[in-house]
Every structure is written in structure tokens, then in C-alpha cells.
Amino acid sequence: MFGCNLSLKGSPDSFMTSRGEYMNILLIDNNDSFTHNLEHLLATSIAGCRIVVASYGQLSESDLHWPDLIVISPGPGMPEDYPGYERVFEAEKPVLGVCLGMQIMNEYRGGSTGRLPGCVHGKTDTIDWFGEERVVARYHSLCVTQVGDGLNILAENNASIPMCLGSENDSLLGYQFHPESFLTPDGGAFIHDALAFLNLR
Amino acid sequence: MTLLHSSISVSREQFDVFAGRMGRDMDADLVLSSPGYPAETTSVIGIHPVAELSFSETTSPDEIKTFCFGTPGVTMGYVSYTYGMMLRGVDSAKPRDFPLGHLKKYASVVEFDAAAGEATISTNDSALLDTLIAQFAAPQSEAQKGVVVGFPSGAPTMSLSRVPYEAGVRETLEHILSGYTYQLNLSTKFSWECPDLDPLALFLALRNDHPAPFYAWFKSGPHQVLSTSPERFLRVEDGHVLSQPIKGTLRFDEYTPEQVAQLTSSPKEDAELSMIVDLIRNDISANCAYGSVRVENHKSVFAVDNLLQMYSDVHGDLREGRDCLDLFLDAFPGGSITGCPKKSSMEIIENLEPHSRGMYCGSVVVIRDEQNMDSSIAIRTGVYNHDTGQLDSYAGSGIVVDSNPANEYQETMAKAEKFLILGAS
Structure with missing residues (x-):
């Protein structure tokens, strides 16, 4: 669980890896139109990080050894439209998945995805974030209907739709909501929380 | 050769008369703005093209940059949506009857500084300078006032009439529920056969009766572009970027403040605009400095064409080493007329x-x-083909999950109204 070392203010800070270097991030873009928003959020929340954006089409040949963190972007469609992510999860690197990225992570662990009753795009919702009420942006037609092996629901909304899934042991974390949207106040705090959960700070 | 400048004190009306005359007599291309709109821009007239770049399938961004930046001076023109499809890797098997883009540089450019009430002529041809100064002084004849000639009565043909348009909306809703799009802009095309049309008179009449901030008159071979757009895509001023996406429309006959509240408080219209704001943030972020992209005046409203339109300002600063064409070509076509995710x-x-x-x-x-x-x-835009005598104009609407097919069709028709009423009168 996130515990008490949450950074909720989202102030830029230097994050050094265990090797004493700045954090290297691979951001995989699933043909999405929010990927650069996520890139800018990571860059402004993690001072000194280096981000490489790779398209989904380059996934099969991407070097997965150098990154300290792999981020899977949102995107159109469903997880089954994006085969080939096994190598990301088998690289034994911390992974953060956003929206479709979370659903891909969940299906890799044997979970399932279905249509979201009352499909939501471009609207905010209030979720319980480890005891705090937080406003987040939602863009999704689909949602996690069955949680994969070893993953826990860490946050959900009032309608019990999973909004955050993760496994602390395996350094996997997924956000169904969009921290990179301008509709999410203080999206950087969710990046800091992710780094804390993934033992990257 | 030295570039000559001459500034003349003129009213906006005088500048417009001059622009109309340049369009008629000098084959000029025009961008004409009107005051009081968020997308107000500098009015510009381009006279006597001296260099042209007509886009083909093989025209590369580097060629466009060389054309625009290789020599000094203002470049005017258009880039088609179809060229944008190529940029984004979207295939089209449809026949093309229109150049993919067309840019020009001119022997003379005349710009209107609205704040100073001043027109500035720039050219390196002293004889042309004298001619243009004399033209500003010439009186306006009745024939220049823009009486529409040759517009046919009766309804146009439509590529998607009501029944198939509404079916398209329903199909879009199914794609939304499956997650392949969150919002999609669906358009229809209106066509009139009008071999006797005087397109410049039509353009000037539209501008007189339906002012908007981004009118454009541009000649491209047999094609004549008549754009009456209210919407800015991207402005760059000394590296500072502004985009002003419009989403959310309410038609009115008599304006009331309550209608503004009705538009801004609608969850559907709010979501429509918010999605496109996130998309535009993303698209300019590709070439903007980290931390520079921000949203201001979210859900502002202005009135144009008897429509209330909601918009937002999205700002950023160009990243070091990037230019306005890097920004434009990576963000093109504009998110408000594609939908999201874009590709x-x-x-x-x-x-x-x-x-x-x-x-x-x-x-x-x-x-x-x-x-x-x-x-x-380039919305609220028509194209006249001098060879075939056909006028085409287009209109569309943004479809989101809570869209109603009949309402979206009505919104599309409201946006086309300024063209449609010409044939109805």
C-alpha cells in the first residue's frame, strides 16, 4: 500500500535511481492523443528525468533494459488490439499503466475488460484516494470487470469501478483515470504517489 | 532590391473595399478579419504571386519549410485536411479533385493594423507601390458592394442527407461505446450547380452579412476557396503558441445571457470541449517546452452566425530549436474537426x-x-470550381456519447445556414 510517505503536493523534486543517476523513463504510445500530456506531466513532476517516447509499433524492438520505469499510455480500443506487451511485463521493470495501459496490465495477469455502463469521456469524478477525496478526469468506454492475479484494487469510484490497480511486490501500478488531463487538479501528485508505490523514490 | 513600405491611414471599411477591389482586379488572395472575436487576426492581402508551392503526395514538411523560410516575406495559402490524413498516416481511397495544399509568396503584401487604423503596403516594386496607393484613394463603385449574382434557388445536393447523417451518428455512438473514439466530428457536403456564380460577390456578401474573424479568399487553379471561419487553429507570436478550439454550439434567434449559461452548464457540451482541450494540449506539447502548456479562459463563449460557440485558450511556448511549421504539421489537422483520439x-x-x-x-x-x-x-468553408461551375460547402458536428442523432443533424444544418439561406431566398 502507499503508506504514509505520500507526496501530495506534486512539487518537482529530483529522483535518483539506485545507481545514482537520473530516472530514465520509456513511455509507450498506443496511438493515443494524450501521450504528450503524460510526457509533460512526467517531465514536470520528476526533475531531471529522461523520457523516451516509443510508438506501440516499435514495441517489439524496443530496448527494455535501460529504463528505470516503463509507462504504458492510454489509447483507443481494447487490450486485445495491442498484442506483444508480454515482454514489457517480463522485463522486471516497474510499470505504470494509464487507462488502456492499466487494462493491458490487468489482462496480462489474467483479468478481463468489458464495456463500462454509462461510458464516460472528458468528465471528472471524485474518488477515495487512500482516505482523501480526490477529483480525477475520466476517459473510458471500457473498464476492468475482473481483476488479474496478484493485482489489488487500490481505489474505486462510488459505482465501484476500479480506478487504481496495483501489485507492490511486482512493481505494477495502473490508473484508470487520467492524471495528465487538465481536468485532474494536481496531476503531478499522482505521479509522485506512483513513484512511491513502485519503490522508485 | 530594397523592400519598400508605405503606411496609409484607413478605416476597416476602406480597407475592406480595397481588398474587394484587389480580389476583383488584381487576382489577390485575402485573409480578412473582423473585430470583437477571440480569433481576430491581422487582415492580409497578397498581390501578384511570385512563387507558389502546390502540394502533391510527395510534398514533404522540409519542402514546405524551405518555401516559407528560404526567402523573406509573408506566405499565404491553405493546407487541406487530406494532406493532414497523409501526415497522420490515415489512408484514403477516395478520388481527389483538389490540390493537397497551396502556398504563395507575393510581389506585394498589404496588411491592416486595426489598432492603429493603418494599412501598410510592402513591396520591392516601386511602380506597384504607386498603383496600390492610388487604388486606396479610388472611390467604391456600386458593383463592388457584393450583391450575390448567379446563386441558384432550391436545395443543394448533400453527400449525407438527414437519414444517412443520423445513421452515421448512430454508428459513431457504437464506436464510442467500444472505445475506438471518445468524440468524432461527422460532416456532410452541400453542392450547387451554379455556372453563372460570381464567387467574389458571394464572398463579400457573406462577409458583410455574417462577419467572422477568419474570412479567406484564395485562388488555387480552377478552385476558389471561400472560407468564412470563426475558429483559430494555431497562432505563434515570437514563439508563443495559442490555440483556440471551439466545441459546444447553441443556435439562437435573439441573444439572451441565459443562453450562455445554458451552453456552459451543459455536461455534454462541457465534455465535448474538455476532450478537445486535452487533445490540443497534447498536440502542441509535441513541440512546446515542458511546463509551458496551460489552459486559460476555459469555457468562454462568443456569438457568430446566430450561434453561441464555446471555446478555450490553450497556450504554450515553442521548444528551443522548433519552428511554427514543426508545430503546425505535427498538430494538423486541428483536433476540433477530427475528434479524439485523433488517428x-x-x-x-x-x-x-x-x-x-x-x-x-x-x-x-x-x-x-x-x-x-x-x-x-477551415470550417464554414466553400469551394467554387470555375471549370465545372460547382460550389461545394460543408458543415459538421462533434459526436459524443450523449449525442442525439436528430440534434446533431440540426446543429450541422445551423452551421451551414449562411450558405443555405442564399438559395432559399
Whole structure:
């Protein structure tokens, strides 16, 4: 669980890896139109990080050894439209998945995805974030209907739709909501929380 | 050769009369703005093209940059939606009857500084300078006032009439529920046979009766672009970026403040605009400095064409080493006329719309240098073909999950109204 070392203010800070270097991030873009928003959020929340954006089409040949963190972007469609992510999860690197990225992570662990009753795009919702009420942006037609092996629901909304899934042991974390949207106040705090959960700070 | 400048004190009305005369007698291209709109821009007249770049399938961004930045001076023209499909890797099998883009540089450029009430003529041809100064002093004749000649009565043909348009909306809703698009802009094309049309008179009459901030008149071979857009795509001023996406529309007969509240408090219209704001943030972020991208005046409203339109300002600063064409070509076509996510939505649009958008939903551009440009989203736009005598105009609407097919069709028709009423009268 996130515990008490949450950074909720989202102030830029230097994050050094265990090797004493700045954090290297691979951001995989699933043909999405929010990927650069996520890139800018990571860059402004993690001072000194280096981000490489790779398209989904380059996934099969991407070097997965150098990154300290792999981020899977949102995107159109469903997880089954994006085969080939096994190598990301088998690289034994911390992974953060956003929206479709979370659903891909969940299906890799044997979970399932279905249509979201009352499909939501471009609207905010209030979720319980480890005891705090937080406003987040939602863009999704689909949602996690069955949680994969070893993953826990860490946050959900009032309608019990999973909004955050993760496994602390395996350094996997997924956000169904969009921290990179301008509709999410203080999206950087969710990046800091992710780094804390993934033992990257 | 020295570039000569001459400034003349004129009213906006005088500048407009001069622009009309240049369009009629000097084959000029025009970008004409009106005051009081968020997308107000500098009015520019381009006279006597001295260099032209007509886009083909093989025209590369580097060629466009060389054309615009290789020599000094203002570049004017358009980039088609179809060229945007190529940039984004979306295939189209539809026949093209329109150049993919067309840019020009001119022997003389005349610009109107609205704040100073001053027109500035720039040219390196002293004889042309004298001619243009004399033209400003010439009186306006009745024939220049823009009486529409040759517009046919009766309804146009439509690429998607009501029943198939509403079916397209329903199909879009199914794609939304499956997650392949969150919002999609679905358009229809209106066509009139009018071999006797005087397109410049039509353009000037539209401008007189339906002012908007980004009118453009541009000649491209047999094609004449008549754009009456209210929407800015991207402006760059000394590296500072502004985009002003419009989403959310309410038609009114008599304006009341309550209607503004009705528009801004609608969850559907709010979501429509918010999605596109996130998309535009993303698209400019590709070439903007980290931390520079921000949203201001979210859900502002202005009135144009008896429509209330909601918009937001999205700002950023160009990253070091990037120019306005890097920004433009990476962000093109504008998110408000594709939908979101962009590529997936464009692929669905290509299947749903029987017509090729061509110039419609592309952009009219005025490019000054690497760090300065302005551009419209070419909506509320028509194209007249002098060879075939056909006038086409287009209109569309943004479909989101809570859209109602009949309402979206009505919104589309409201946006086309300024063209449609010409044939109805």
C-alpha cells in the first residue's frame, strides 16, 4: 500500500535511481492523443528525468533494459488490439499503466475488460484516494470487470469501478483515470504517489 | 532590391473595399478579419504571386519549410485536411479533385493594423507601390458592394442527407461505446450547380452579412476557396503558441445571457470541449517546452452566425530549436474537426463520410517567419470550381456519447445556414 510517505503536493523534486543517476523513463504510445500530456506531466513532476517516447509499433524492438520505469499510455480500443506487451511485463521493470495501459496490465495477469455502463469521456469524478477525496478526469468506454492475479484494487469510484490497480511486490501500478488531463487538479501528485508505490523514490 | 513600405491611414471599411477591389482586379488572395472575436487576426492581402508551392503526395514538411523560410516575406495559402490524413498516416481511397495544399509568396503584401487604423503596403516594386496607393484613394463603385449574382434557388445536393447523417451518428455512438473514439466530428457536403456564380460577390456578401474573424479568399487553379471561419487553429507570436478550439454550439434567434449559461452548464457540451482541450494540449506539447502548456479562459463563449460557440485558450511556448511549421504539421489537422483520439477517429471518419473533405477542415495559413504565424480551422468553408461551375460547402458536428442523432443533424444544418439561406431566398 502507499503508506504514509505520500507526496501530495506534486512539487518537482529530483529522483535518483539506485545507481545514482537520473530516472530514465520509456513511455509507450498506443496511438493515443494524450501521450504528450503524460510526457509533460512526467517531465514536470520528476526533475531531471529522461523520457523516451516509443510508438506501440516499435514495441517489439524496443530496448527494455535501460529504463528505470516503463509507462504504458492510454489509447483507443481494447487490450486485445495491442498484442506483444508480454515482454514489457517480463522485463522486471516497474510499470505504470494509464487507462488502456492499466487494462493491458490487468489482462496480462489474467483479468478481463468489458464495456463500462454509462461510458464516460472528458468528465471528472471524485474518488477515495487512500482516505482523501480526490477529483480525477475520466476517459473510458471500457473498464476492468475482473481483476488479474496478484493485482489489488487500490481505489474505486462510488459505482465501484476500479480506478487504481496495483501489485507492490511486482512493481505494477495502473490508473484508470487520467492524471495528465487538465481536468485532474494536481496531476503531478499522482505521479509522485506512483513513484512511491513502485519503490522508485 | 530594397523592400519598400508605405503606411496609409484607413478605416476597416476602406480597407475592406480595397481588398474587394484587389480580389476583383488584381487576382489577390485575402485573409480578412473582423473585430470583437477571440480569433481576430491581422487582415492580409497578397498581390501578384511570385512563387507558389502546390502540394502533391510527395510534398514533404522540409519542402514546405524551405518555401516559407528560404526567402523573406509573408506566405499565404491553405493546407487541406487530406494532406493532414497523409501526415497522420490515415489512408484514403477516395478520388481527389483538389490540390493537397497551396502556398504563395507575393510581389506585394498589404496588411491592416486595426489598432492603429493603418494599412501598410510592402513591396520591392516601386511602380506597384504607386498603383496600390492610388487604388486606396479610388472611390467604391456600386458593383463592388457584393450583391450575390448567379446563386441558384432550391436545395443543394448533400453527400449525407438527414437519414444517412443520423445513421452515421448512430454508428459513431457504437464506436464510442467500444472505445475506438471518445468524440468524432461527422460532416456532410452541400453542392450547387451554379455556372453563372460570381464567387467574389458571394464572398463579400457573406462577409458583410455574417462577419467572422477568419474570412479567406484564395485562388488555387480552377478552385476558389471561400472560407468564412470563426475558429483559430494555431497562432505563434515570437514563439508563443495559442490555440483556440471551439466545441459546444447553441443556435439562437435573439441573444439572451441565459443562453450562455445554458451552453456552459451543459455536461455534454462541457465534455465535448474538455476532450478537445486535452487533445490540443497534447498536440502542441509535441513541440512546446515542458511546463509551458496551460489552459486559460476555459469555457468562454462568443456569438457568430446566430450561434453561441464555446471555446478555450490553450497556450504554450515553442521548444528551443522548433519552428511554427514543426508545430503546425505535427498538430494538423486541428483536433476540433477530427475528434479524439485523433488517428483512430480520422480512420472512422474516412469510412463514414462518402465525400473527401479536401480543403474543408484544413487550414488557411499566414506564415511570417519561423516564430510567427496564424492559421484558421477551415470550417464554414466553400469551394467554387470555375471549370465545372460547382460550389461545394460543408458543415459538421462533434459526436459524443450523449449525442442525439436528430440534434446533431440540426446543429450541422445551423452551421451551414449562411450558405443555405442564399438559395432559399
